[in-house]
Amino acid sequence: MIRLLLKEVKEYKKASLATPCFMVLEVAMEMAIPLLMASIIDNGVDKGDMGHIYKTGVIMIIFAAIGLLAGMAGGRFGAKASTGFAKNLREKMFNHIQTFSFANIDKFSTAGLVTRLTTDVTNIQNAYQMILRMCVRSPISLICAMAMSFYINPKLASVYLVAVVILGAILMLIMSRATKYFSQAFPRYDEMNAAVQENVSAIRVVKAYVREEEETAKFKRTSENIYKIFIKAETAIVYNSPIMQLTVYSCILLISWLGAKMIVSDTLTTGELMSLLTYCMNILMNLMMLSMVFVMITMSMAAVKRIGEVLTEKSDINNPEEPIYEVSNGSVEFKNVNFSYKKDSNEFVLKDINLSIQSGETIGVMGGTGSAKTSLVNLISRLYDVTEGEVLVGGVNVKDYDMETLRNEVSVVLQNNVLFSGTILDNLRWGNKDATYEECVRACKLACADEFIQRFPDGYETRIEQGGTNVSGGQKQRLCIARALLKNPKILILDDSTSAVDTATDAKIRKAFAEEIPNTTKFIIAQRISSVQHADRIIVMENGQVNGFGTHEELLAGNEIYREVYESQTQGGGDFDEKAGE
């Protein structure tokens, strides 16, 4: 999984390699300085040799300068490598998601994909930078300091070695315990977020039932859970800094005591003792750093895994090898189609569908909730692939078409439709990016959207907020229809797309369709009988099967479900039908 992600480092490989190199150089300089310091004291101050002090001082400053440059270069390349890596990763993931089929999209929640593209990538970016800069630096720094200490005095240095081993073991123990608690904490967070989300979106219900106090009490329980788990997790790591200090202090005192004895017995110089004390801090700080890197890596592993899930997801609908780029007409045929959303399931959502529809026909689709109306039409533009049988458009199996060609010729207005932030024109041009203003207006007139757009102060330049929150449900649906019309499709599918539009406007739209785009095959899914009764033929769906297929009159005479629906909506007797001017 990690290897898969690391492939995205790409052009930032050089920077990724340069970072640790410069870090090593910086460490080398940093390590040499205490050594030079010892020399200043022992050979300069002690012997009263000012010349030596100057000389060593100059060398120290040069070393510091090199260290500074190396450190800056390391920081520069570290930033470049990590942000670049994050960029590539984000882009790769985003582009990969663009290839997803509907089935792939269904598998991941929107929120899940967003988190992966945002928070998870940021976490990985931080972890990557940390690894580049610290993973090499800290161990090397630690080893160098240790080596220097051994070089100065092996006996005293062994104190550090023991301290490092003990401290290392304790830190590992603490961290592994803390990681466990922290990983338990995240689901609790999700719980709390869900509670807030629920209350924000359902505030009308909460207030209507006067449940503010109960909800607050419920929330407090969740919040208490978070409190408890975090207290546990943080109590586990609270030992970190005191234990660290304890070790440092013990080392200092031990070294002081042993060092003093050695100086007295003339096996150690004062300068050397001071250098040793400096290294002490250095060694233990680096150990601390390593344990932090360790925590960071474990935490980012979750992100790595989640991103890996997206990257390894294979789109299950792909372009054929030799695609057909021409859809000859708008005829649609279903041949023995069985369909299921899950591949290995025997429960079919659509069973044994056989339909033949001619180009230019208007087809109504009726049926109760869950009768698979949407599933049926989704197969036409190959949003999902059939499990068995085949779907033909213009006499050719949809699997043989170039997907873009097919989807441009089969225009779908989805049930849960979305407008994007931008002007109305921007949104319309999703249908056809080269559409002129006049073409857009014409499409809007057909969809009865022009009338309300003209009433906006900015007309077609009116900005639509994200998700289309500043237009009403009915207006949104009409804009979506206009957008789909701009494709000039051979087949137009309206999946319950006029449910929020009032009956009169709905009728107007249907009339415009019949007059202006007579050659386009139209599928209209609707609950409202008036939306479909004027169609050339009507499909009645029931439990994934075609229950009836015929004209309004035929179905009224011969189809029980249709008649029932019809009666339920037009109750009040024949009296009314006459008035409606059938």
Added chain:
Amino acid sequence: MAGPMGGPKGGPMGRPPRGVKPQVKNPGKIFMRLMKYVFRKYKWHYIIVIALICVGVLANVQGTMFQKSLIDDYITPMLLVEKPDFTPLLEAIMRVAGFYLIGVVSVYTYNRIMINVTQGVLRDMRNDLFEHMEKLPIKYFDTHSHGDIMSIYTNDIDTLRQVISQSIPQVVNCAMTIVSVFVSMVILNIPLTIVTLCMVCVVLWATKTAAGKSGKYFMEQQKNLGKVNGFIEEMMSGQKVVKVFCHEEENKTRFKEMNDALCDSADRANTFANILGPINAQLGNVSYVICAIVGGLLALGNVGGFTLGGLASFLTFNKSFSQPINQVSQQLNSVVMALAGAERIFKLLDEKVEVDDGYVVLVNAKEVDGALTECEERTGRWAWKHTHQADGSVDYVEVKGDIVFDGVDFGYTDEKMVLHDIKMYATPGQKIAFVGSTGAGKTTITNLINRFYDIQDGKIRYDGININKIKKADLRRSLGIVLQDTHLFTGTVKDNIRYGKLEATEEEIIAAAKLANADGFIRRLPNGYDTMLVGDGANLSQGQRQLLAIARAAIADPPVLILDEATSSIDTRTERIVQDGMDKLMSGRTTFVIAHRLSTVRNSDCIMVLEQGHIIERGTHDQLIEEQGKYYQLYTGNAIKA
């Protein structure tokens, strides 16, 4: 699935793109307020923590001071005598060890206390936020993006964690260190102290320059990040539409542009942040060298009794002096970030809660000697207890469900009226329907009855009482409401139905479900009534969710019902079956029905046709059809043909 809100529509709500952190206007004030919040409950904790930090710092300083005496007072004299006595040194080391131990213990203790303080404050803050949020008027939720409200809980509170748990103690710690180290340095040697101070100034200047640049680019990065996140959010939720319109390539190009810009600014911001470390460390080293040279000269010349041991200690102080200064400057950055979050938190806490001046309350009632009196037990009869403010006398009015609108004007903002001069009356048990095209103001009327919004002009009376006099909670309790966007809560099916009446028994729940015709599908769920619903009932179909919402309203057994497109997602065949239940539910209650499916409203006692905030027609179905007006057009869908 976020449906459109039922509230005010139209008029773009200008809000900055998410993720962009606006500059905090008054950081000092917000910081003080935050401190006040923390101190309110944890004053003593904090005082103890600060005392312990001081102890820890002093223990550390005395240890460093010991390095001077180690060389000067113990090692150097011992070198001069033949048979050195190590006992005084051992004693000194033991003494230092004792202080160190105290230091370690206090560090542990204050860290431990800080956990409770931090987590406690965060918990209190979350609870306060939530409690306050629940009291806010609907208007707040209609005018603020839900994502922004969420982000207060998810992001802003978390940024406070660092400030409370780390920044504040660290600043105290650093201040203490700086002061004590400075004093020690002055005691050791004044000229060297001056040299050190000069170097610190250089370091600070370099830090400020780099941090300034970094900060500027960080702002830019946040802005770009906000853009990228916004784009991602929008496209991920519209991914299916993207597919349908074959918009993948355009998306990739647009994304690449934004992503590259983000990478660019992130690169710069991180570069400057990264080089801060080496600059500080290496300039620190230079400072060290200069002090060594100057100190060496001083020690050699024995100026002012400066010794070699003194130099050793001084050099350690030199290191521990520049460190805390850098730390403080770094902490300041995260404090500023957190203050932006705190500002948003306090802004929510400052939002005005729903005002409720109502004094008429809902009580259980029974008839004693022909007069209505209050009683404890549930009788199925309710009364408004009207305590007159003038003389304190009490009246009881039976709750019947008589609702009158008298010349009501209303607008979500004062500039734009949505409803004009609405007059209507509903006598108990009547079914009143509202029809009209989208945006005509149907939902708005129901928002007024339960006082989600208050009217600008006119009067609404409920059983003869002005609804402004009724306590909001009691008013709402007497109204059952089923909304178009059904919202269910995480919990079992049973819990969700019980939401309407918390003390409902199992039998009552099943009876309510049967009434709404939901019993059938509930029993087919994997665990029947105990099936868990998550994510707003995502495992149910829209129609099933509406049935549950109807059951929820049924169990509450209110005298007045408001059904706002309650059956819009139920297919007409099922609706017909539900209709029986609905009719049962509606019988004897005043019911307000909003529907665009006209079959739902046909049998109403009165149908109001709304257009642009005016009632343009009213009457029964037959009367309105007779009139051949707007209703006739809507109903037949033959506006153009006719």
